[in-house]
Amino acid sequence: xxxxxxxxxxxxxxxxxxxxxxxxxxxxxxxxxxxxxxxxxxxxxxxxxxxxxxxxxxxxxxxxxxxxxxxxxxxxxxxxxxxxxxxxxxxxxxxxxxxxxxxxxxxxxxxxxxxxxxxxxxxxxxxxxxxxxxxxxxxxxxxxxxxxxxxxxxxxxxxxxxxxxxxxxxxxxxxxxxxxxxxxxxxxxxxxxxxxxxxxxxxxxxxxxxxxxxxxxxxxxxxxxxxxxxxxxxxxxxxxxxxxxxxxxxxxxxxxxxxxxxxxxxxxxxxxxxxxxxxxxxxxxxxxxxxxxxxxxxxxxxxxxxxxxxxxxxxxxxxxxxxxxxxxxxxxxxxxxxxxxxxxxxxxxxxxxxxxxxxxxxxxxxxxxxxxxxxxxxxxxxxxxxxxxxxxxxxxxxxxxxxxxxxxxxxxxxxxxxxxxxxxxxxxxxxxxxxxxxxxxxxxxxxxxxxxxxxxxxxxxxxx
Amino acid sequence: xxxxxxxxxxxxxxxxxxxxxxxxxxxxxxxxxxxxxxxxxxxxxxxxxxxxxxxxxxxxxxxxxxxxxxxxxxxxxxxxxxxxxxxxxxxxxxxxxxxxxxxxxx
Numbered sequence: 293x294x295x296x297x298x299x300x301x302x303x304x305x306x307x308x309x310x311x312x313x314x315x316x317x318x319x320x321x322x323x324x325x326x327x328x329x330x331x332x333x334x335x336x337x338x339x340x341x342x343x344x345x346x347x348x349x350x351x352x353x354x355x356x357x358x359x360x361x362x363x364x365x366x367x368x369x370x371x372x373x374x375x376x377x378x379x380x381x382x383x384x385x386x387x388x389x390x391x392x393x394x395x396x397x398x399x400x401x402x403x404x405x406x407x408x409x410x411x412x413x414x415x416x417x418x419x420x421x422x423x424x425x426x427x428x429x430x431x432x433x434x435x436x437x438x439x440x441x442x443x444x445x446x447x448x449x450x451x452x453x454x455x456x457x458x459x460x461x462x463x464x465x466x467x468x469x470x471x472x473x474x475x476x477x478x479x480x481x482x483x484x485x486x487x488x489x490x491x492x493x494x495x496x497x498x499x500x501x502x503x504x505x506x507x508x509x510x511x512x513x514x515x516x517x518x519x520x521x522x523x524x525x526x527x528x529x530x531x532x533x534x535x536x537x538x539x540x541x542x543x544x545x546x547x548x549x550x551x552x553x554x555x556x557x558x559x560x561x562x563x564x565x566x567x568x569x570x571x572x573x574x575x576x577x578x579x580x581x582x583x584x585x586x587x588x589x590x591x592x593x594x595x596x597x598x599x600x601x602x603x604x605x606x607x608x609x610x611x612x613x614x615x616x617x618x619x620x621x622x623x624x625x626x627x628x629x630x631x632x633x634x635x636x637x638x639x640x641x642x643x644x645x646x647x648x649x650x651x652x653x654x655x656x657x658x659x660x661x662x663x664x665x666x667x668x669x670x671x672x673x674x675x676x677x678x679x680x681x682x683x684x685x686x687x688x689x690x691x692x693x694x695x696x697x698x699x700x701x702x703x704x705x706x707x708x709x710x711x712x713x714x715x716x717x718x719x720x721x722x723x724x725x726x727x728x729x730x731x732x733x734x735x736x737x738x739x740x741x742x743x744x745x746x747x748x749x750x751x752x753x754x755x756x
Numbered sequence: 757x758x759x760x761x762x763x764x765x766x767x768x769x770x771x772x773x774x775x776x777x778x779x780x781x782x783x784x785x786x787x788x789x790x791x792x793x794x795x796x797x798x799x800x801x802x803x804x805x806x807x808x809x810x811x812x813x814x815x816x817x818x819x820x821x822x823x824x825x826x827x828x829x830x831x832x833x834x835x836x837x838x839x840x841x842x843x844x845x846x847x848x849x850x851x852x853x854x855x856x857x858x859x860x861x862x
Contacts, residue, residue: 401849427795702783702790702799709797721781722792 300336301425301475304381306395306406310341310370311351313387317409317464319363324472328555334479335425338377339370342395346371353452357461378402383429385409387464405429409467411436416474417657418611420649422577422631423592423713425478431592434710435609470657477560477571478578494518497530500580501588501634501642506536507572510559511543512550520565521572526663527627527645527671538579544568569661573647577632580644586717588634588642589728591681593711594618595628595641596750597672602679603641604753605633606738607711613686613743615648619667620743625750626672627664632713637724639731641676645669678732679754683707685739694740694749701726704735769841771818774856777811777847784809791852798852803828804843811853 303321307314318339325335340346350358350368358365371377378384378399384406386392396403407415407429415432423431476482494514496507509518521542522529543559544567545551554561560575562568581590593607594614608614610631618630629644636642647661682696683704699707705725709715718724729735738753740746746753769775781792789805791798800808806827810820821840831839847853 401851430795700785702785702788705783705790706797706799715797716780716792716795722783722790722797723781726783 299426300333301428301479302336302380302382303338304373304377304384305337305339306342306373306384306386306391307339308342308388308391308394309344309348309351310339310346310372311344311348312354313460313464314339314341315350315368315370316354316357316361316363316461317385317387317468319358319368320361320465320468321472323361323363324468325476327552328472328476328482328560329558330476330479330482334481335475340373340377341370342373342391342398344370344372353457357457361461361465373399375399381405382426383407383412385412387460404433407432407436409464413467413470416470420574420610420631420659421474422478422574422581422610424480424578424581425475427713430710431609435611473571474574477574480578480582482558482560496521496525497534497536498525498528498576499530500528500576500646501584501590501629501632501644503538503580503583504530504534504536505576505579506539507576508539508541509543510541511545511554511561513544517542517544517565517568520569523666524569524573524647524661524663525576526665537583540572540575540579542568542572542575566660567658569647570649570658573649573661577644577646580634581632581713584634585714586719588636589718589725590713591633591635591708591711592631592713593633593681594621594630595633595643596621597626597628597641597676598679598750598754599626599673601673601675601677602754603628603633603672603676604680604682604750605635605678606682606684607708608684608686609711612684613688614684615650617684617686617743617746619648619669621747621750622664622667622669624747625670627669628672628676635678635728637718637728639678639728641678643672643676645671678728680732680736681708681729681734682736682738682753685737687739687741690741692739692741694738694745696736696738696749696752698733699735699737701730701734704737705729707737708735769817769844769855771816773817774814775807775811775817775820775844775853776814777808777853778851779808782808793850793852796850798850800847801843804847807843807847808852817855 305314305317318337321337348370384402386408389408392406392408415435419435421428421431494509496518498505507521541559543554543561544565545554545561551561593605595603595605597603615630627645630648632644634642645664647663649659650662652660779791779793783790787802789800810823
């Protein structure tokens with residue numbers, strides 16, 4: 293679905309028959325989301341079969357799997373994939389590549405929003421999709437061409453031995469847990485209601501490009517959690533008291549039953565402080581983006597400022613070296629943001645020097661959140677204005693001098709588009725984007741291999 | 757918002773079919789067109805852009821063929837209809853253009 297009107301994030305899980313893996317994945321995902329207080333009006337998950345007609349019951353082996361996963365075992369009637377179902381979907385997930393291929397052959401327009409379960413897990417691990425959920429498929433698709441997905445969930449359709457089926461459903465469950473955790477962290481409204489608690493809550497007020505976001509910390513040790521949030525967000529702490537525009541209730545609870553209880557009461561709950569920091573960075577970012585939809589141009593870009601406050605926006609898909617470049621340049625120029633460059637339609641830049649998300653070697657997908665203060669990054673001056681928009685084209689492992697070139701306006705805007713949030717909500721949509729872009733000299737492309745080689749080029753970027 | 761059609765529906769447009777363009781916003785530069793529909797952006801070639809422009813208020817297939825021939829001339833190495841349907845098919849699949857369904861050749 294591509295309507296710009298507010299609607300639930302709608303996910304369609306497609307299997308060949310629609311009575312085996314697809315309904316199991318649907319029920320597990322729904323169960324995990326509802327346990328975490330995410331209503332169907334926020335994230336809607338459905339399943340369908342590609343080949344078989346609808347109206348059939350779930351297969352016995354799938355029913356057993358639902359029982360073992362303590363999911364809803366109520367009546368299930370399958371439905372067949374249709375243009376209408378696909379039209380409503382923001383993201384389509386298949387268990388097997390063969391299903392994805394057949395679906396795309398039949399409905400080519402859904403190719404860019406259709407992923408195998410293995411593929412989407414891999415892409416989410418690589419891409420920090422800090423964007424509204426309805427934009428995730430486009431962001432993941434933009435990253436897909438550079439990703440190599442080694443293994444998938446293919447299971448021979450005639451391999452229905454109990455061991456093979458158990459193994460497959462275990463994989464499905466792991467994927468569903470991973471997806472639910474990511475989606476919950478960025479779902480609108482989740483964790484923003486106030487619930488009773490048995491501990492002393494502590495609040496941290498954050499200013500995310502002018503949006504006041506309050507993080508209410510709870511759980512086993514609220515003081516420790518709040519201290520960690522304050523340390524990571526040290527550059528974005530609110531300097532004066534303001535009524536928050538968005539509230540995030542965050543808890544760390546080591547005990548699994550405690551986590552389930554807290555999640556059911558509306559808290560975004562994690563098992564450790566590093567995990568909570570990883571996800572709350574996305575939560576705060578997306579809440580701020582949601583709050584400024586239609587008011588600011590919000591580009592998923594790094595921003596660095598020269599001493600006169602001229603900001604260069606460096607646009608690239610997540611996972612392609614943007615944070616590394618921001619960190620490298622930030623030792624020499626003012627760090628504005630590494631992820632969300634927020635600009636009003638007159639070119640004023642609203643800084644968001646959020647913690648940098650750094651990959652932990654041999655990690656579990658949880659990235660370390662480091663304050664720019666701890667990484668020796670410079671502060672930008674006051675009065676920031678957009679000076680240049682640059683699309684990054686990093687070619688790793690090939691030693692070369694960085695090359696800067698201008699791109700014609702329309703192809704340049706098309707390159708930028710997957711990295712812009714809520715473009716359809718801008719008052720004059722493409723015309724606002726074009727006016728702002730042309731006012732800073734159009735779109736430029738920087739081809740480079742190594743971040744350090746760009747440092748000397750920065751004055752040229754500012755004045756390109 | 758995108759009207760997702762299956763591939764077979766997108767080919768075989770009859771002469772008397774009515775084509776209509778759909779977009780939330782668009783920009784034109786140097787003959788190319790950038791179209792916003794929902795959350796998706798499409799960069800269109802000059803011929804596709806001219807087709808979209810011609811069909812904002814609706815246009816018959818044969819009238820569109822005549823108009824494109826006048827502007828761009830005969831395509832090289834392929835018939836006008838084959839070339840035109842190659843151009844229209846992605847527009848139809850992405851919902852940027854719709855064809856009066858009652859007149860689609862089966």
